[in-house]
Amino acid sequence: MPRLPLDEEARAEFPLEMADRCVKCGLCLPHCPTYRLTGSEAESPRGRIALLQGLAEGQLDLTDRGRAHLDHCLACRACERVCPADVPYGRILDAGRRMTAPAEPTAHRRLGRLGRDGLLAHPRRLAGAMSLLRWAQRLGLPGLARRTGVARRLGLETALTELPALPPRQRWEAHYPAEGEERGRVALFLGCIARHTDAHRLALTVGLLNRLGYAVDVPPGQNCCGALHAHAGEADEPQRLAAENAAAFTGADTVIHLATGCGAHLAEYPERYALFEGVEVVEASRFLADAEWAAEPGALSGRVRVHQPCTARNALRDGGAAAALLQRIPGLEVAELAGNDQCCGAAGTWFLENPEWAAELRAPKVAAAADADWLATTNPGCALHLAAGGPAARVVHPVELAARAFGVAGISP
Structure with missing residues (x-):
């Protein structure tokens, strides 16, 4: 199997001190989805860490098979939760994917990067693409693409199958005042895809917070959180997106989100990028669960x-x-x-x-x-x-x- 090149700059920056905390005890194995599916050590957290250590130290060569084992990881971080040594597996994996990113990516990888860097990281472009998708959905084009096999040939069959009908575009004000006496003020993070697919849920959150006495700011300059970029092994784009969001949310003490994937990355801004220091990042359910309510809810069955x-x-x-x-x-x-x-x-x-x-x-x-x-x-x-x-x-x-x-x-x- 041919040897593949590594990104030498990323290799020099690979956090071996984090990886070396793994003692290969195997307590994580029953919690790893890919290990449970395959029973293969190469598809386990300690197997992937061992591979990355060998690559970073020059003891192993990168092959297509090795890269596939890294790509198969869901980055669910279930291993982190049970690790007695507190190994930061997610950070190790991100650094490893940076180190092993192909110099000449496949068409599939190029398409993924085009989506991340060309659309998700540019709200206006993404809004335009979503408008086209709404139009296509009204005409029934996604279903036609699946029935004719076009979606499968383009590698879009799963995406078109699982994507729901998009709701109407929501236009956001910069500020939504509380109803009655103001109990507090929060800022709302919209996300990139979610601001289109989950616009109705975001709007419900604003309305609910207002009803319960909380004013809500929706900063217009916010962008994608950068999680997908970081997990794909990119370095510069996540940093840029984090800086844009930090600037957009300047002055906010509490940032509410509805997507825990975004929220987890926002919460790591201080550690990863030295940004968002002192900002409380809270999922909407947790904020509402702990908040004082200015009204009483009706019963549901x-x-x-x-x-x-x-x-x-x-x-x-x-x-x-x-x-x-x-x-x-x-x-x-x-x-x-x-x-x-x-x-x-x-x-x-x-x-x-x-x-x-x-x-x-x-x-x-x-x-x-x-x-x-x-x-x-x-x-x-x-x-x-x-x-x-x-x-x-x-x-x-x-x-x-x-x-x-x-x-x-x-x-x-």
Whole structure:
């Protein structure tokens, strides 16, 4: 198998001191999705760390097979949660992907980078692309592309299958005042894709916070959080995006988000980029669960099973936020979804690149929600992936149920 080149600058910067904290004890193995799927050490956290150590020290050569083992990792960070040595696996993996990034990427990798750097990181371009997609959906073009095989040939079949109908575009004001006496003021992070696919949920969050006495700022200069760029091994673009967001949220003490994938990366801005120092980054469910409410919710009736995204459980270390919020709403029967210690298979864009494994990881989640009316999750990517599995329960963000209990319909488009 031919030897592949490494990025020598990234190799020199690879954090061997972090990787060397791994003692290869194997306590992480039962928690790793790819190890559970394959039983292969090469598809385990300690196997990947050993590979990266060998590459960084010049003891191993990079091959296509080795790069594939790194690409297969979901970056769910379940290994971090159980590691007795507190090995920062996510940071090691990001650095390793930077070191092993191909000098001449495949067409698939070029397409991914074009999407990240050409669209996600540029709100106006992304808005234009989403307008075209809304038009295409109205004409039924995605379905036609799937039926004719065009989507499969372009590698877009999973994306077009799991992407929901886009809601109307939401136009945001810079400030939304509290109803009645102001109890506090927060800023809302919109995200890149989520500001289009989850616009109605973001609007519900603003309306709900206003109803409960909180003013909401929506800084117009905000951009993509940069998580997908960082996890793909990029260095400069995540730094640029972090700087733009730090400038946009200047003066904000509390930043609310609805996507734990974004929130986990925002929360790491101080450590990764020396930005956002002193800013409290809070998922909307946690903020609402802990907040004083200026009104009382009405009762709802039904069973809710709560899915814990990996970014909530393993990165933010706050998997219980959604259940804590829902338990404050009278009438709901709330329980955690069985198997919450395992990834659902979404993992950012991983489900697009590994659809068969992603479906296998999703199946037990869908089965565990069979007796529920709602399946609640706090990450949009997980929500799209779970909904595409055809669960009997309706997939919702916890904020949707809270807004319903308070009779909040959202804000003006």
